Amino acid sequence: MRRPALCVNVDHVATVRQARLEAVPDPVEAAGLCESAGAAGITAHLREDRRHIQDDDVRRLRRAVRGRFNLEMAATPAMVALARRLRPDEATLVPERRRELTTEGGLSVAGDPARVSATVAALRSRGIQVSLFIDPDLAEVEASRGCGADTVELHTGAYARAFSRGPAAARTQLRRLETAARRAAGLGLRVNLGHGLTYDNVRAVCDLPGIEDLNIGHNIVARACLVGMERATREMLAAMRSAPAARPATPGGRP
Numbered sequence: 001m002r003r004p005a006l007c008v009n010v011d012h013v014a015t016v017r018q019a020r021l022e023a024v025p026d027p028v029e030a031a032g033l034c035e036s037a038g039a040a041g042i043t044a045h046l047r048e049d050r051r052h053i054q055d056d057d058v059r060r061l062r063r064a065v066r067g068r069f070n071l072e073m074a075a076t077p078a079m080v081a082l083a084r085r086l087r088p089d090e091a092t093l094v095p096e097r098r099r100e101l102t103t104e105g106g107l108s109v110a111g112d113p114a115r116v117s118a119t120v121a122a123l124r125s126r127g128i129q130v131s132l133f134i135d136p137d138l139a140e141v142e143a144s145r146g147c148g149a150d151t152v153e154l155h156t157g158a159y160a161r162a163f164s165r166g167p168a169a170a171r172t173q174l175r176r177l178e179t180a181a182r183r184a185a186g187l188g189l190r191v192n193l194g195h196g197l198t199y200d201n202v203r204a205v206c207d208l209p210g211i212e213d214l215n216i217g218h219n220i221v222a223r224a225c226l227v228g229m230e231r232a233t234r235e236m237l238a239a240m241r242s243a244p245a246a247r248p249a250t251p252g253g254r255p
């Protein structure tokens, strides 16, 4: 059976950078490392509050990413205009609330099909594939098809929470994801999964039928902070012990 591909969400590399408003760590540099390690694509969420990824990041990601570049965005006129200029390979429409820590629930496609259809059409007419981030509910899957989406991304947050409660709870949520995934595939939609996936809970969702991509961010960035720390410390020590650099020139021109 074919396994899903991995698209790494680099938002939280930018979160660390924005904590000091510095130039590093650079999510574009991180994206290159993810792709070198085998990621099929890169995902970034340009939030309306710009709390992590910035406009310049998505422009640079568009140029730098060799695989698929997936832009997560709210279905607002300003974001649609930006995406139409940027032309990512894929745009994933997500709900956004200002005070949330992360995207908490799926988009309500069935609740506002006219607005979603108009947004999908505006993006698709620029050659951008459109994915809708939805809860794994049949009504949402069917509404997504009705709105002309290419893809649905099924929200795995409930599965991730259930996984930490134990195997029985996890199985219930896996069945829910499988039912939604089969229905979506039956309607001709591509199916992605994302949110809350971790090194511990990812394996079981890879066995669900017909899943194309997994969008995973926070857990990979969290792991990278730890497995990369030793090397970062060693490199700082090496820089401290290396041959002295030429001193900056003094105002009088003396070395």
Ligand code: PXP
Binding pocket: 009, 011, 045, 072, 092, 094, 102, 103, 133, 153, 193, 194, 195, 196, 197, 215, 216, 217, 218, 219
């Ligand atoms: N997919 C979507 C639509 C998201 O909004 C997010 C979070 O930005 C993710 C996937 C990645 O979730 P996580 O950071 O929990 O892996």
